[in-house]
Amino acid sequence: IQDRQGPAALLCPSPCQCEEDGIFVMVDCSELGLSAVPTNLSPLTTYLDLSMNNISEIQPRAFHRLHLLSELRISGNQLRYISGHALQGLHNLKVLMLQNNQLERLPDDAPWDLPNLLSLRLDANLLSEVPAGAFRGVRSLRHLWLDDNSLTEIPVTALDSLPSLQAMTLALNQITHIPDYAFTNLSALVVLHLHNNQIQSMGARCFEGLYSLETLDLNYNDLQEFPVAIRTLSKLQELGFHNNNIKAIPERAFVGNPQLQTIHFYENPIQFVGKSAFQFLPKLHTLSLNGATQIQEFPDLKGTTSLEILTLTRAGLSALPVDLCEQLPRLRVLELSYNQIEDLPSFYHCSALQEIGLQHNQIRRIESSTFRQLTSLRALDLSWNMIEWIHLDAFASLHSLIKLDLTENRLISVPVAGLGGLTHLKLRGNTELYEAFSPDYFPRMRVIEMPYAYQCCVYGSCDSYKPVSQWDTEQSTDEDLHKRTVAMYPIHADTHYDPDLEEFQLEIEESKLQTSVQCTPTPGPFRPCDSLLGSW
Amino acid sequence: SGVSSGCQQGGCLTCSDYNGCLSCKPRFFMHLERIGMKQIGVCMTSCPPGFYGTRSPERNTCTKCRSECDSCFNKNFCTRCRAGFYLHLGKCQENCPEGLVRSDTQRECVPRCPV
Numbered sequence: 161i162q163d164r165q166g167p168a169a170l171l172c173p174s175p176c177q178c179e180e181d182g183i184f185v186m187v188d189c190s191e192l193g194l195s196a197v198p199t200n201l202s203p204l205t206t207y208l209d210l211s212m213n214n215i216s217e218i219q220p221r222a223f224h225r226l227h228l229l230s231e232l233r234i235s236g237n238q239l240r241y242i243s244g245h246a247l248q249g250l251h252n253l254k255v256l257m258l259q260n261n262q263l264e265r266l267p268d269d270a271p272w273d274l275p276n277l278l279s280l281r282l283d284a285n286l287l288s289e290v291p292a293g294a295f296r297g298v299r300s301l302r303h304l305w306l307d308d309n310s311l312t313e314i315p316v317t318a319l320d321s322l323p324s325l326q327a328m329t330l331a332l333n334q335i336t337h338i339p340d341y342a343f344t345n346l347s348a349l350v351v352l353h354l355h356n357n358q359i360q361s362m363g364a365r366c367f368e369g370l371y372s373l374e375t376l377d378l379n380y381n382d383l384q385e386f387p388v389a390i391r392t393l394s395k396l397q398e399l400g401f402h403n404n405n406i407k408a409i410p411e412r413a414f415v416g417n418p419q420l421q422t423i424h425f426y427e428n429p430i431q432f433v434g435k436s437a438f439q440f441l442p443k444l445h446t447l448s449l450n451g452a453t454q455i456q457e458f459p460d461l462k463g464t465t466s467l468e469i470l471t472l473t474r475a476g477l478s479a480l481p482v483d484l485c486e487q488l489p490r491l492r493v494l495e496l497s498y499n500q501i502e503d504l505p506s507f508y509h510c511s512a513l514q515e516i517g518l519q520h521n522q523i524r525r526i527e528s529s530t531f532r533q534l535t536s537l538r539a540l541d542l543s544w545n546m547i548e549w550i551h552l553d554a555f556a557s558l559h560s561l562i563k564l565d566l567t568e569n570r571l572i573s574v575p576v577a578g579l580g581g582l583t584h585l586k587l588r589g590n591t592e593l594y595e596a597f598s599p600d601y602f603p604r605m606r607v608i609e610m611p612y613a614y615q616c617c618v619y620g621s622c623d624s625y626k627p628v629s630q631w632d633t634e635q636s637t638d639e640d641l642h643k644r645t646v647a648m649y650p651i652h653a654d655t656h657y658d659p660d661l662e663e664f665q666l667e668i669e670e671s672k673l674q675t676s677v678q679c680t681p682t683p684g685p686f687r688p689c690d691s692l693l694g695s696w
Numbered sequence: 697s698g699v700s701s702g703c704q705q706g707g708c709l710t711c712s713d714y715n716g717c718l719s720c721k722p723r724f725f726m727h728l729e730r731i732g733m734k735q736i737g738v739c740m741t742s743c744p745p746g747f748y749g750t751r752s753p754e755r756n757t758c759t760k761c762r763s764e765c766d767s768c769f770n771k772n773f774c775t776r777c778r779a780g781f782y783l784h785l786g787k788c789q790e791n792c793p794e795g796l797v798r799s800d801t802q803r804e805c806v807p808r809c810p811v
Contacts, residue, residue, distance in 0.1 A: 211741055212707075233742075235742060236707070260724070260741040278775075284751070302775075303769055307751050327773050329769075332752070350786050351770060355752075356753060374772070374786075375772055375773070
């Protein structure tokens with residue numbers, strides 16, 4: 161908003177800045193150190209910004225001529241109370257911003273009369289309660305911010321006056337309980353944020369009436385039980401109750417919420433999960449359960465056909481259902497580490513799988529059918545199992561595989577068919593695996609970990625360690641070193657190029673990096689490539 | 697709104713002349729404004745148009761709304777649409793549901809005017 165000469169300039173109260181909007185005026189008086197609302201505001205004002213001043217009181221009838229005002233910003237001042245009379249005349253006001261003040265209470269008997277108000281910001285104030293009649297004059301309200309106040313209860317009666325409300329936040333207050341029928345008149349509410357309160361309990365019917373609710377945020381509370389009250393929320397799409405104190409997810413937990421797409425419930429001491437808890441959620445795409453030690457059986461995911469990411473770690477699983485992939489045809493990421501899984505089904509029907517994590521289980525064998533046709537699989541982690549045998553064709557169809565981790569197993573051989581695309585291969589800890597795999601098997605390899613150092617010699621790792629006789633000349637002068645360097649790289653000799661030695665060495669190092677494979681453990685003086693005893 | 701550049705801002709807790717606000721006073725939103733190649737920290741009582749605010753005990757942040765929204769309550773709920781889109785129950789769509797028509801002035805889906 162610029163300070164403009166012209167009609168607007170005549171109507172612009174000093175020291176504010178104004179801008180014409182056709183015949184109307186937009187007035188910016190923010191951050192001017194004002195202690196009162198300017199008096200000579202034009203009736204043609206549609207936007208007025210008084211934020212970040214020192215206004216501690218609004219004089220009666222301050223806005224009574226501003227019938228056309230659409231947006232009023234008084235955030236960031238020192239207001240403690242605003243009477244109903246102070247906002248008289250604002251018939252067309254749509255947006256009222258009062259956040260970041262010190263409001264301690266709202267008018268009750270003579271509430272604000274703002275019939276067209278759509279958005280009301282009361283966040284970051286000192287409200288400890290909302291009187292029953294506070295919202296009687298703002299019946300068209302759609303968006304209400306009451307977060308970051310000192311409310312200890314849901315303002316049930318006050319909310320009854322808001323049949324058009326669509327989005328509300330009561331986050332960052334001190335609410336401890338949600339009573340039955342708390343929101344019964346809010347049939348148009350789509351979003352409800354209650355995060356960062358101290359909610360311990362809820363009435364089983366506390367969400368009755370919320371027929372349109374799509375987003376419910378209960379994160380960072382003190383819920384002891386699973387919120388069964390969600391059962392009435394048939395339109396719910398996004399549910400969060402992470403960082404609570406919930407220990408169990410009951411059977412058929414989400415039977416009333418077929419539209420659910422995301423459920424966030426990490427950071428809960430969940431021990432038990434009902435086998436049917438996550439059934440019939442056709443739009444759910446992510447399910448993550450970590451540390452639910454009482455889960456002994458894989459959950460029945462019948463009807464949850466859109467799941468793409470399934471994480472079920474640190475539980476007590478010992479087997480996987482044979483029809484797992486028939487239930488989850490769109491699975492992209494399957495993370496089942498830290499269980500007690502022994503046998504693997506065929507993942508054949510999980511054709512979209514890109515990542516599988518099965519580390520820290522008790523798997524012994526890999527059959528030819530286990531990973532067959534997983535042509536999109538990029539990363540497979542089978543480390544820390546007891547794998548003794550892998551079928552020759554087990555990896556044959558894994559054309560996209562780039563990372564394979566078989567650390568700490570009991571392998572004596574590894575089938576290489578299908579592994580030509582690997583860039584990372586880990587075999588450390590397979591103490592009976594002696595084969596030195598030719599680099600030809602892995603043309604794109606970059607990082608490889610072998611059980612023994614000598615197995616790295618095929619990767620030229622011995623170049624970095626030459627027998628002492630050739631490089632030990634302590635006394636060699638720079639010139640000597642220069643001659644020997646030029647002799648080794650004749651291309652520089654004829655161009656009388658007199659390279660700076662340090663720059664030259666950098667060039668050598670860089671060229672080495674592009675082609676070399678980082679193979680560990682690196683051979684060294686005590687683990688030479690030339691075997692002293694003929695064999696290790 | 698409720699912002700000016702550099703270190704003189706009312707909402708700044710710590711700042712540098714080069715990067716503006718480095719941290720905000722309690723209850724203010726921190727927003728990184730891009731000016732050419734530079735990013736200037738700004739402390740505000742509400743996030744700029746096209747962004748929504750999220751309050752938490754540790755800090756208050758501004759996050760971009762969906763592209764079709766001019767302003768929003770959170771990432772899934774718009775409060776005003778961009779030109780060419782029409783608001784209905786927090787969604788900005790190019791078409792309106794059955795029984796509602798597009799209002800270009802309000803950029804909303806509104807009931808059909810009675811004949």
